[in-house]
Amino acid sequence: MENHRTSLLKVKPTIHWQLIFDKYDVDSDGRISLPELKNMLKSESYAKDIPNHTVRQIMRKADRDANGYLDFPEFLKMIEQEEEGGVMKNALNRYVKATVVPRKRFTADEFDGSGDYEDEYTCNPPAVLMILISFLVVIAFLWDVIEEGETSVKGPAASLFIFNPYKRYEAWRYLTYMFVHVGVFHLVVNLFVQILLGVPLEMVHGWWRVLLVYLAGVVAGSLGTSISDPGVYLAGASGGVYAIIAAHLATICLNWAEMEFALLQLIVFLALTVVDVGTAVYTRYVKGEHNQIGYAAHLGGALAGLLVGINVLRNLQVRPWEKKLWWASIVIYTTLMLAAIIWNVAVPSYFPPSH
Structure with a gap:
C-alpha cells in the first residue's frame, strides 16, 4: 500500500x-x-x-x-x-531578497548592460568569497594563539602581517593587516558583519565586484591611517568591513526606487557607522584613553566602499544623474588614493623613521 x-x-x-x-x-x-x-x-x-x-x-x-x-x-x-534545490537555497533567496534584491525583476533590455539580473540565487557559482576570507582570518588568528598561548600582536602572523608604521617599506602590510585581530571580540564582530553583509552582496553582484570593494576598503584604511595617525599600528579587517557596509549604502542609494526596505536599511547602516566611529573618537579624544583605535581605517574603508561600490556594483536602472555620480566617484577615489600614496613615498619626514 x-x-x-x-x-x-x-x-x-x-x-x-x-x-x-x-x-x-x-x-x-x-x-x-x-x-x-x-x-x-x-x-x-x-x-x-x-x-x-x-x-x-x-x-x-x-x-x-x-x-x-x-x-x-x-x-x-x-x-x-x-x-x-532544497530548503537551504530557498532560505538563501529569502535572505538576499530582504537585503539587496529589488522589488521587481529586470530583463536584459531593462538592465544596465552588465548581465541579466537574477531575482533568485542559483548557488552557481556559490558565494564563498567572504567565507574564504573569513576562514583565512581565523587561521591567522589561531596561528598566533597557538604560538603565543594568548591573543597577541607578537605572534608570527601578527608580526608578519600587521601594519607597522616603522616598516612602511614592506608594502604588503598595507593589505595584509586585515588578517590580524587582537582579541576574540574584535575577530567575531568583524567576521559576523562581513559574512552577514558580504555574502548577500556577493550573491547578487558577483564575487569579483565584492572583492574589489573589500580590498579597496582595506588599502584605503591603511593609507588613511598612515596619514592621519602616522605612528599607529593597524590590525583588523575593519577597513574591508566598512567598505562592505558602505557598498550596501551605495546599492541602496542607486537603486532606491527598486529596493525593498531602502529607508530602513539606510538608517540601520548609518546608525551602526555613527555609533562605532563615534565611540572610537569619544574614547580617544574626550576620555583621553589612548587605545589607538584606528577609526581612520573605518572612515577610509567606508569612503572607498562607497566610491568603488558606485562604480563596480550592478546598477539596476541607470539614470542620467547617476552617470555623473559615477564619473565623480572615479575622480574622487583616484585623486585621494594617488595623493595618499604620493604622500607616503615623497614625504618620509612626516612618518616615523623606518627600521
Missing part, C-alpha cells in the same frame, strides 16, 4: 508537467524549439505556468543534446533539479 501511494505521488507531478509541456508544444511533435519557447514565455497567456527561476534555468541549460529543441525528458529533468 505504501509503495503504491509513493508511486502515485511520483506519477501525478509528471502528469502535471506533461500537460504543461503539451501546452507549449503547439504542433504536438513532442518537442519545442528554444526560440519558440522564449517567445511563448513572454506571452501573458502562458504566465505563471513555470516559476521564473525555473524558466531561466530551462533557457540556459535544458537543451542537453544541443539540437536546438527541448523535449519532455529534458524539460522534466530540469524541473526535478529545480525542485530539489
Whole structure:
C-alpha cells in the first residue's frame, strides 16, 4: 500500500508537467524549439505556468543534446533539479531578497548592460568569497594563539602581517593587516558583519565586484591611517568591513526606487557607522584613553566602499544623474588614493623613521 501511494505521488507531478509541456508544444511533435519557447514565455497567456527561476534555468541549460529543441525528458529533468534545490537555497533567496534584491525583476533590455539580473540565487557559482576570507582570518588568528598561548600582536602572523608604521617599506602590510585581530571580540564582530553583509552582496553582484570593494576598503584604511595617525599600528579587517557596509549604502542609494526596505536599511547602516566611529573618537579624544583605535581605517574603508561600490556594483536602472555620480566617484577615489600614496613615498619626514 505504501509503495503504491509513493508511486502515485511520483506519477501525478509528471502528469502535471506533461500537460504543461503539451501546452507549449503547439504542433504536438513532442518537442519545442528554444526560440519558440522564449517567445511563448513572454506571452501573458502562458504566465505563471513555470516559476521564473525555473524558466531561466530551462533557457540556459535544458537543451542537453544541443539540437536546438527541448523535449519532455529534458524539460522534466530540469524541473526535478529545480525542485530539489532544497530548503537551504530557498532560505538563501529569502535572505538576499530582504537585503539587496529589488522589488521587481529586470530583463536584459531593462538592465544596465552588465548581465541579466537574477531575482533568485542559483548557488552557481556559490558565494564563498567572504567565507574564504573569513576562514583565512581565523587561521591567522589561531596561528598566533597557538604560538603565543594568548591573543597577541607578537605572534608570527601578527608580526608578519600587521601594519607597522616603522616598516612602511614592506608594502604588503598595507593589505595584509586585515588578517590580524587582537582579541576574540574584535575577530567575531568583524567576521559576523562581513559574512552577514558580504555574502548577500556577493550573491547578487558577483564575487569579483565584492572583492574589489573589500580590498579597496582595506588599502584605503591603511593609507588613511598612515596619514592621519602616522605612528599607529593597524590590525583588523575593519577597513574591508566598512567598505562592505558602505557598498550596501551605495546599492541602496542607486537603486532606491527598486529596493525593498531602502529607508530602513539606510538608517540601520548609518546608525551602526555613527555609533562605532563615534565611540572610537569619544574614547580617544574626550576620555583621553589612548587605545589607538584606528577609526581612520573605518572612515577610509567606508569612503572607498562607497566610491568603488558606485562604480563596480550592478546598477539596476541607470539614470542620467547617476552617470555623473559615477564619473565623480572615479575622480574622487583616484585623486585621494594617488595623493595618499604620493604622500607616503615623497614625504618620509612626516612618518616615523623606518627600521
